[in-house]
Amino acid sequence: MVLGDGVNGSFLKMALGDGVKGSFLRDTDEGGIMKYGESLFDICYLLFAIISGCIILKKFKDAAGRLMGWAALILGCGDAFHLVPRVLNYFVEGDFTAALGVGKLVTSITMTVFYVLLYCLWRHIYRSNAGNSGAGNSSTGNSGAGNSDGGRNLTIAVWVLAALRIILCLFPQNGWFQNDSSMTWGIIRNIPFVALGAVICYLYFVKRADDRIFRLMWLYILLSFLFYIPVAVFAGLVPMLGMLMLPKTICYILMIVSFLKKS
Numbered sequence: 001m002v003l004g005d006g007v008n009g010s011f012l013k014m015a016l017g018d019g020v021k022g023s024f025l026r027d028t029d030e031g032g033i034m035k036y037g038e039s040l041f042d043i044c045y046l047l048f049a050i051i052s053g054c055i056i057l058k059k060f061k062d063a064a065g066r067l068m069g070w071a072a073l074i075l076g077c078g079d080a081f082h083l084v085p086r087v088l089n090y091f092v093e094g095d096f097t098a099a100l101g102v103g104k105l106v107t108s109i110t111m112t113v114f115y116v117l118l119y120c121l122w123r124h125i126y127r128s129n130a131g132n133s134g135a136g137n138s139s140t141g142n143s144g145a146g147n148s149d150g151g152r153n154l155t156i157a158v159w160v161l162a163a164l165r166i167i168l169c170l171f172p173q174n175g176w177f178q179n180d181s182s183m184t185w186g187i188i189r190n191i192p193f194v195a196l197g198a199v200i201c202y203l204y205f206v207k208r209a210d211d212r213i214f215r216l217m218w219l220y221i222l223l224s225f226l227f228y229i230p231v232a233v234f235a236g237l238v239p240m241l242g243m244l245m246l247p248k249t250i251c252y253i254l255m256i257v258s259f260l261k262k263s
Contacts, residue, residue: 035090042083045249049076052256056263063124068259071117075252078110101179108169112193116162118221118255119200123151125214126207154199161196165189183236190232197225213262217255224251 053073056065082103089096168174168189175181204218227248230241 039087039090042087045253046076046080046083048253049073049079049256052076052260056259060263064121065263067117067121067124068263071114071121072256072259074110074117075114075256078107078114081106081110097179098177101176104179104181105169105174105176108189108193109166112162112165112169112196115193115196115200115221116158118217119155119158119203122200122203122207123155126210158196158199161192161199164192165196168192181236183233186233186236190229194225194229197221201225213258217258220251220254220258224248224255227251 049072053069053071053076055069056072057069059065060069082100085096085099085103089100168185171185171189173182174185174189201218201221204214204221208215208218227244230238231244231248235241
């Protein structure tokens with residue numbers, strides 16, 4: 001939900017700093033409007049993601065259904081660790097600095113898991129076509145995604161990037177408990193994450209014509225990273241960049257909508 005001049009409540013708070021108390025915004029009329037707008041947007045997004053994941057898991061027992069269901073569920077549950085403290089910060093007096101910081105840590109890990117599941121989903125959906133392509137290219141020595149060696153190397157690369165991202169997120173220099181991460185560590189921990197996203201975006205891009213429902217998945221992934229990178233790296237210097245988290249969240253919603261259509 002977009003309010004006022006197009007600034008969502010959470011992004012105003014991000015611009016002001018995560019340590020801002022809810023009472024600050026409650027003291028102004030605009031803050032009161034943003035309080036409810038922020039809360040409504042966050043709650044609707046979390047409910048949509050979590051409920052969608054549960055629906056997909058309940059209705060579809062095949063591998064693709066499980067991957068899409070768990071992806072949506074993990075995304076929603078992970079974001080809840082960050083968004084719930086934001087909502088509580090509006091209505092409950094107290095210091096939520098540690099909760100917001102830990103929430104960012106959990107969200108960083110679950111986002112990584114989400115993209116790994118997207119890769120596994122790509123492997124499952126396009127495996128047979130890729131396998132046929134790889135078999136057709138075997139005589140020429142080409143190793144496509146479906147080729148045994150090529151597919152194995154690609155999978156190893158995805159897991160290594162994901163593991164490296166999670167390990168970097170666990171370093172104390174990230175300052176999660178103080179909710180105060182330096183730009184240097186913001187860049188370091190996001191290098192493997194961006195590389196992971198680039199790989200998965202490319203994979204969905206090259207297969208965009210093979211699946212009508214997932215034909216725009218590559219674009220949602222690309223846009224989510226384009227909105228995320230400036231916030232992760234430069235929000236400390238240019239706080240208003242935090243507003244980019246709104247369209248990033250919308251990209252996730254569009255991914256989940258694709259899951260629902262596919263299932």
